Amino acid sequence: MKNYQSKNINSIPYFFSGFWYKDPPKDVSLDGYRIDNVIHYTDLVIGIYFGIVVAALAYFIFKYRASLGHKAEYDHGNSRKNVMFTGGLGLLVFFSVDAVIEKMAFKDLKEAFWNFPKTENVxxxxxxxxxxxxxxxxxxxxxxxxxxxxxxxxxxxxxxxxxxxxxxxxxxxxxxxxxxxxxxxxxxxxxxxxxxxxxxxxxxxxxxxxxxxxxxxxxxxxxxxxxxxxxxxxxxxxxxxxxPEESQDDWDDWGDEDEEDTGVPEDWGWAWKEIK
Amino acid sequence: MNQTLTVKDPFGTATTGKLAMWLFLAMDAITFAAILMGGIYLRLRTDMWGDAGQVLNIPLTSFNTFLLIMSSFTMVMALDAIKKNDIKGLKLFLSLTILGGVSFLGIQIYEYAHFIIGNAELGQALQATGLKGDSFLWTSGTYGATFYATTSFHGLHVLTGVIYLSVIFYQSNKGMYSSANYDRIEIAGLFWHFVDLVWILVFTIIYLI
Amino acid sequence: MEINHKSLYIKTTIMLSVLTLIEIGISYWDIVRFYQVGLLLTFALAKMACVAYVFMHLYYEEKVLRRILFVPIPLLIYFLLGLAYDAQFNWVIQ
Amino acid sequence: MSGHQKSFWTKYIFSTDHKMIAKQFLWLGMFFLFFGGALAMLIRWQLGYPEQPVPLIGNWMWPGDGGIINPDIYNQMFTMHGTIMIFWAITPLLIGAFGNFIIPLQIGAGDMAFPKLNLFSFWTMFLASLILLSSYLLPTGTAAGGWTSYPPLSSPAGGIPGLGQTIWTVALIFMGVSSMMGAINYITTVVRMRAPGMDYFKMPLSVWGLFLTSILNAVFVPVIAAGLVMLLLDQTIGTEFFLAGRLASGDPGDPLLFQHVFWIFGHPEVYILILPVWGIISDLLSVFSRKPAFGYRVTAIAMCTVTALSTLVWGHHMYTTGMSPLLGKSFMFLTLLISIPSAMFFLNWLGTMWKGSIHFTSPMLFSIGVIWVFGLGGLTGLYNATITADIYLHDTMFVVGHFHYTLAASVMFGSFAAIYFWFPRMFGRKLDSRLGKIHFWGTFISINFVFFNMMVLGYAGHHRRIYNPSEYSFLEPLTGLNEWISIFSFLLGVFQVVFLINMVWSMFKKERSPQNPWKATTLEWTMDYPIPHGNFEETPLVHNGPHEYSRPDIKDRDWLGQNERITV
Structure with a gap:
C-alpha cells in the first residue's frame, strides 16, 4: 500500500492557476510519495476551508450590502454561544488539518526520513x-x-x-x-x-x-x-x-598552490559518523 | 461625571520616565542575554575554552566586582541623601560612584592591555586550552571573541553610566535636585544598578564558570 | 518611605560581597562540574535578586511591574534550552 | 505649546508632534516601498526573461553588461528588495506612520509619552536609510547575502566583495535602535496616556495590534541587535563567531548560531509586521459593516495568544539545517497550535460582516482583500510548518509565495486600507474613490496571480534566489509561467502608480473632507482638521467601546462616538 489518499487531489492549485498548473518533477524515490501525499492532503483540506470562507464572504457581500437599505444588527458577538462557536471552529480546524498532517508527518519521519537504513547493503x-x-x-x-x-x-x-x-x-x-x-x-x-x-x-x-x-x-x-x-x-x-591509481598522489599537489585556495584538497573526507 | 471615569493604572506611583527606564533595561537585559547565550552555545560546541583562573585573572576581576558593588552602594546612598534633601551628601556619594566606575574602567583597560600585549606565561596558559599565540585576542578562537564581546559591551555600559552620572552630578551642582525632585537621580540609579546586576552575571559566566 | 534604609543598604552590600567571595571559592573548589555550575548560577541569581530588589527598589514597586519584568526570564530559559540542546546534538568535524 | 512660534525647521523637520513625525515616516516608507517595488520588477524581469537586456533603463543602468542584469547585481537586488521592504517600507509605514498617528489620537492622548524620543527615533531611522543607500555608491555594490544574510557568506571570507555587507549590518543596527526607541515610546504611551475611561478593553483593536507589535519589538529587536553586533565584529575586526570550516582560521565558531539568533527574532518579526494589520482590519470591517466588531474580546485575546506563541516557534525556519529531531517535532507542534487563535479571529472578521450593512468604500475593499490574501497566506503556512512537506518546499518559490501572501499582500492591503481610511485625518482630503477602486481591483487580481503562481512554481520544484532558472532541466516547463508572473507583476507595479497619482492629486485638491467622513466612533475623528499640536482641547472622557454602530436605542444616526454619552 503506497498511498494514503488517491494520488491526484491537485484540484486546488489547478483551480486557481488553470492551464499553467505544473506538476512537480517526477518522483523517482522510494519515499517521495509520502511528501506528495502530505501536500495533497493539505491541499484538499485547506482548499475546503478556504472555499467555505470565500463562499461566506461572497454571500455576505451580496446579502448584507448597504444598498438594500437594511440596518445592521447590533451584536457584539461576545455571548458565550458565539465564543464557543469560534473556539469550536478553531479546534475543528486544528484537529482536522493540523493534527492530521502532524500525525502523517511524524509517521513519515519515523518510518522513512529519519529511519536510516540499518542493513549492510547501503x-x-x-x-x-x-x-x-x-x-x-x-x-x-x-x-x-x-x-x-x-x-x-x-x-x-x-x-x-x-x-x-x-x-x-x-x-x-x-x-x-x-x-x-x-x-x-x-x-x-x-x-x-x-x-x-x-x-x-x-x-x-x-x-x-x-x-x-x-x-x-x-x-x-x-x-x-x-x-x-x-x-x-x-x-x-x-x-x-x-x-585512484597507486602512488600518483605525491605528484598531484605539486605546484597547485593557487587552486588550493578555493578548491577542496585532493584527499578530503572525514571518518564516517555513526548515525543514531 | 469625572470621578467615575478613571484609567486603571496598575503601575501606581512609578513615573512614566521610570517605566521607560525599566523597559529599556529589560531590552538591554535581553541584548546581554542574547550575547551570553551565544557564548554558552559556542562554548558547548568547542573544547578550546579556558577554565576558571586559567587565562583570566580572577583576583583582579574580583576586586573589580567589589568596586562595582561598592559603587552601587554609594549610588543608593546618594539617592537616600537627596530624599532627605542633603545636597552635600548627594554630591559626595555621586562623586564616589563616578570614581568607582572610572576605576572599574581603568582596571578593565589594564586587563585588556595585559591580554593584548601578552607574555610567555599567558601564552602557556593559552596553550593549555588549545589556543595559539602569546597574547589573548578577540581572534583567539570563540573563547576570545566571546570574552571581548561580552566584557567590552559591559564596559561600554559602565562608560555610558559614568557619563550619565557625570551629567547628573553637573546638574546637582547647579542645584537642580531637591527632596521634591529626585526622579532623574532615581532613574540614573536604576541604570547604574543594572550595570552592576549584569556584571554579576557576566562575572559568573565568563570568569568563574 | 520614612524608614531609614541605610542599614538595609549596608547589610545588602556586605551580603553581596560575601556571596561574591563564596562564588570565587566555589570556582576554585574541585567538585563535579554540574554542581559547580549549578551552585555558581544559583549564587549569581541570588546576588542579582539582591541588587534588583533592594538597590533598584523593585521590592517597593507595584506587583504588576515585578511580574512583567519576570516574564522574559522563562522565555530566555526556553531559548537557552533550545540552543543548548541543538549545540549538543550536531556532529562537529574536529 | 501651541502658542509657540514655530519656524519651518521646528514645524516640518525637527518636529516633536507625533502627527508630523507620522507623516515623515509615511513619506520615508512610501519612498522605500516604491524603491523596493522597482527592485522587485527588475528581479521579475530577470526571472521572466533571463539574461535579456532590461528595456528602457537597462543600457543606462548597466552599460558594461549591455543592459543585462548580471548575477552579482541580481543578488544585490533581491537582498535589498527583502531588506528594504521589511525594514524600510513596512516597518515605517505601519508601525512608524500609523503607530505614531493613531495611538495618541485613538487613546485620547495629547502626544506620545516622549515626544523627543519620537523625534530621535525618526532621525535614527533616517540615518539608517542614508547608511543603507550609501552602500549603492560602493564600486563593489551593496549587500548580496540575502535579507537573512547568513554567515559565512555574509562575512568577508564568504566571497561577497567589498563593504556592502558591513554597511548593511550597520544600517540594520541603527534601524534596530530606532525600533527600540519607538517600542519604548509606544508601550509607555499606551500604558500611561490613555484618556479617562479608556480601559484596555475599550481600546480600538488597531491600538491593540500596535501595542502587541511594540511589545514584540521590545523583546526581540535586542536579540537581533546582539546577533548583528556579533556579525559586525566578524566582518570588521576578525572575530570568528559564525565562521567554520575552511574559512575559520583557528577554533571554529558556528554558522548555525546566527540562524538561531536570526530566527528567534525573525519569526516574531513576521508578527511584528502583521499584527497592526490584524488590528486595523478588525476596526475597519466594523466601521464599514456598521456593526460592532464581532467578539471584540476574543479577537484581542486571540491576538495576544498568537503574540505569545510566535515567540516560541523560531525553529520551523530551520528544519533542513540538521537541527535535532526532537526540537523539530516540538517546533512543528507549537507552530501548528497558532492556527487555533488565528482561526478564531479570522472567523470574527467574517462574523463582523455577518448581518452587517456593508459599504464598499476603498478602505473596506482593501480590508476584504486582506481577508482573502491573509486566508490564503495563513493556510499555506501549514505546508511550511510540516516537517516532511518542508523538506521538499523549503527554500523554494513556494516559501516565497507564502510569505509574500502574508507579508507583502496582507501588509500592503492593510497599509492601503489604513492610508485610504486615515488620509482625511492626515491631509484633510479624501482620496478619490474611483481611482481607489481601480487601484484595488488591479492590485487584487495581479497580486493574486503573481503570488499564487509563485507557490505553484515552488511546488514544481523551483528553488529560490536563482539568477537564471533555465539552467536546470526540471525547471524548463516553468518558463511560460515565470514569464506570466513577470507580466502580472509589472501590471501590479503599474497599478501602484495609480495610487501614487491619487495620493498626490488628492492632497492638493480643493475639496475638503468633512470632519468625520466615515462616521466612525473612535476619538481621532472628534476634532477639526488640521489637528492642533496637543490634539484635544480638553481631555476626552471615554464612555463607550470603540465599535458602537447601529445601536437600536439611537434613532437619528447609526453610530455613537466613544466620548459621547446617551442622555436618556
Missing amino acids: IRIEVMPQQFAWNFCYAGPDNEFGTDDDIIPSQNQMHIPVNTPVVVQIASWDVIHSFYLPNFRIKQDATPGMITALWFQATETGVFDIACAELCGNSHYKMKGFLTVESEEDFQSWLSENT
Whole structure:
C-alpha cells in the first residue's frame, strides 16, 4: 500500500492557476510519495476551508450590502454561544488539518526520513559542496572513509545504483549550501564545520539534477550537479573506473598552490559518523 | 461625571520616565542575554575554552566586582541623601560612584592591555586550552571573541553610566535636585544598578564558570 | 518611605560581597562540574535578586511591574534550552 | 505649546508632534516601498526573461553588461528588495506612520509619552536609510547575502566583495535602535496616556495590534541587535563567531548560531509586521459593516495568544539545517497550535460582516482583500510548518509565495486600507474613490496571480534566489509561467502608480473632507482638521467601546462616538 489518499487531489492549485498548473518533477524515490501525499492532503483540506470562507464572504457581500437599505444588527458577538462557536471552529480546524498532517508527518519521519537504513547493503557517500560545485566521495574498496583508497570522482558527478538505499553525509567546504534533489523530494543543508545526513533510495534509472537551494554566492544558480541512477553493474564499473591509481598522489599537489585556495584538497573526507 | 471615569493604572506611583527606564533595561537585559547565550552555545560546541583562573585573572576581576558593588552602594546612598534633601551628601556619594566606575574602567583597560600585549606565561596558559599565540585576542578562537564581546559591551555600559552620572552630578551642582525632585537621580540609579546586576552575571559566566 | 534604609543598604552590600567571595571559592573548589555550575548560577541569581530588589527598589514597586519584568526570564530559559540542546546534538568535524 | 512660534525647521523637520513625525515616516516608507517595488520588477524581469537586456533603463543602468542584469547585481537586488521592504517600507509605514498617528489620537492622548524620543527615533531611522543607500555608491555594490544574510557568506571570507555587507549590518543596527526607541515610546504611551475611561478593553483593536507589535519589538529587536553586533565584529575586526570550516582560521565558531539568533527574532518579526494589520482590519470591517466588531474580546485575546506563541516557534525556519529531531517535532507542534487563535479571529472578521450593512468604500475593499490574501497566506503556512512537506518546499518559490501572501499582500492591503481610511485625518482630503477602486481591483487580481503562481512554481520544484532558472532541466516547463508572473507583476507595479497619482492629486485638491467622513466612533475623528499640536482641547472622557454602530436605542444616526454619552 503506497498511498494514503488517491494520488491526484491537485484540484486546488489547478483551480486557481488553470492551464499553467505544473506538476512537480517526477518522483523517482522510494519515499517521495509520502511528501506528495502530505501536500495533497493539505491541499484538499485547506482548499475546503478556504472555499467555505470565500463562499461566506461572497454571500455576505451580496446579502448584507448597504444598498438594500437594511440596518445592521447590533451584536457584539461576545455571548458565550458565539465564543464557543469560534473556539469550536478553531479546534475543528486544528484537529482536522493540523493534527492530521502532524500525525502523517511524524509517521513519515519515523518510518522513512529519519529511519536510516540499518542493513549492510547501503551505499555511503560523503558530499562536500564548495563555491560553486559538488564534490562526492565514495569509501572505496576498504569501506572506510578518510583513507587513501577513497574514490573521488570528477566534480558534480554522483552515481548511485538503483533500488539500493543511499546514505549521504554532508558538510560544506566554505559557505552554507543545500543539497537538493527535486526528483527525490529531499533537501538538506550543508553547513561548514558540521555534518548533516540524509538517506534516499532511487526506484528508476536516469540522470537527475542536483541543485543548491541555499544562497551561496553569485554563481549559486549555476551550482548544478548530476545524479546518475544506474544498475548495480554499471555503478560498480563506474566506481572502478574512478578508483585512484597507486602512488600518483605525491605528484598531484605539486605546484597547485593557487587552486588550493578555493578548491577542496585532493584527499578530503572525514571518518564516517555513526548515525543514531 | 469625572470621578467615575478613571484609567486603571496598575503601575501606581512609578513615573512614566521610570517605566521607560525599566523597559529599556529589560531590552538591554535581553541584548546581554542574547550575547551570553551565544557564548554558552559556542562554548558547548568547542573544547578550546579556558577554565576558571586559567587565562583570566580572577583576583583582579574580583576586586573589580567589589568596586562595582561598592559603587552601587554609594549610588543608593546618594539617592537616600537627596530624599532627605542633603545636597552635600548627594554630591559626595555621586562623586564616589563616578570614581568607582572610572576605576572599574581603568582596571578593565589594564586587563585588556595585559591580554593584548601578552607574555610567555599567558601564552602557556593559552596553550593549555588549545589556543595559539602569546597574547589573548578577540581572534583567539570563540573563547576570545566571546570574552571581548561580552566584557567590552559591559564596559561600554559602565562608560555610558559614568557619563550619565557625570551629567547628573553637573546638574546637582547647579542645584537642580531637591527632596521634591529626585526622579532623574532615581532613574540614573536604576541604570547604574543594572550595570552592576549584569556584571554579576557576566562575572559568573565568563570568569568563574 | 520614612524608614531609614541605610542599614538595609549596608547589610545588602556586605551580603553581596560575601556571596561574591563564596562564588570565587566555589570556582576554585574541585567538585563535579554540574554542581559547580549549578551552585555558581544559583549564587549569581541570588546576588542579582539582591541588587534588583533592594538597590533598584523593585521590592517597593507595584506587583504588576515585578511580574512583567519576570516574564522574559522563562522565555530566555526556553531559548537557552533550545540552543543548548541543538549545540549538543550536531556532529562537529574536529 | 501651541502658542509657540514655530519656524519651518521646528514645524516640518525637527518636529516633536507625533502627527508630523507620522507623516515623515509615511513619506520615508512610501519612498522605500516604491524603491523596493522597482527592485522587485527588475528581479521579475530577470526571472521572466533571463539574461535579456532590461528595456528602457537597462543600457543606462548597466552599460558594461549591455543592459543585462548580471548575477552579482541580481543578488544585490533581491537582498535589498527583502531588506528594504521589511525594514524600510513596512516597518515605517505601519508601525512608524500609523503607530505614531493613531495611538495618541485613538487613546485620547495629547502626544506620545516622549515626544523627543519620537523625534530621535525618526532621525535614527533616517540615518539608517542614508547608511543603507550609501552602500549603492560602493564600486563593489551593496549587500548580496540575502535579507537573512547568513554567515559565512555574509562575512568577508564568504566571497561577497567589498563593504556592502558591513554597511548593511550597520544600517540594520541603527534601524534596530530606532525600533527600540519607538517600542519604548509606544508601550509607555499606551500604558500611561490613555484618556479617562479608556480601559484596555475599550481600546480600538488597531491600538491593540500596535501595542502587541511594540511589545514584540521590545523583546526581540535586542536579540537581533546582539546577533548583528556579533556579525559586525566578524566582518570588521576578525572575530570568528559564525565562521567554520575552511574559512575559520583557528577554533571554529558556528554558522548555525546566527540562524538561531536570526530566527528567534525573525519569526516574531513576521508578527511584528502583521499584527497592526490584524488590528486595523478588525476596526475597519466594523466601521464599514456598521456593526460592532464581532467578539471584540476574543479577537484581542486571540491576538495576544498568537503574540505569545510566535515567540516560541523560531525553529520551523530551520528544519533542513540538521537541527535535532526532537526540537523539530516540538517546533512543528507549537507552530501548528497558532492556527487555533488565528482561526478564531479570522472567523470574527467574517462574523463582523455577518448581518452587517456593508459599504464598499476603498478602505473596506482593501480590508476584504486582506481577508482573502491573509486566508490564503495563513493556510499555506501549514505546508511550511510540516516537517516532511518542508523538506521538499523549503527554500523554494513556494516559501516565497507564502510569505509574500502574508507579508507583502496582507501588509500592503492593510497599509492601503489604513492610508485610504486615515488620509482625511492626515491631509484633510479624501482620496478619490474611483481611482481607489481601480487601484484595488488591479492590485487584487495581479497580486493574486503573481503570488499564487509563485507557490505553484515552488511546488514544481523551483528553488529560490536563482539568477537564471533555465539552467536546470526540471525547471524548463516553468518558463511560460515565470514569464506570466513577470507580466502580472509589472501590471501590479503599474497599478501602484495609480495610487501614487491619487495620493498626490488628492492632497492638493480643493475639496475638503468633512470632519468625520466615515462616521466612525473612535476619538481621532472628534476634532477639526488640521489637528492642533496637543490634539484635544480638553481631555476626552471615554464612555463607550470603540465599535458602537447601529445601536437600536439611537434613532437619528447609526453610530455613537466613544466620548459621547446617551442622555436618556
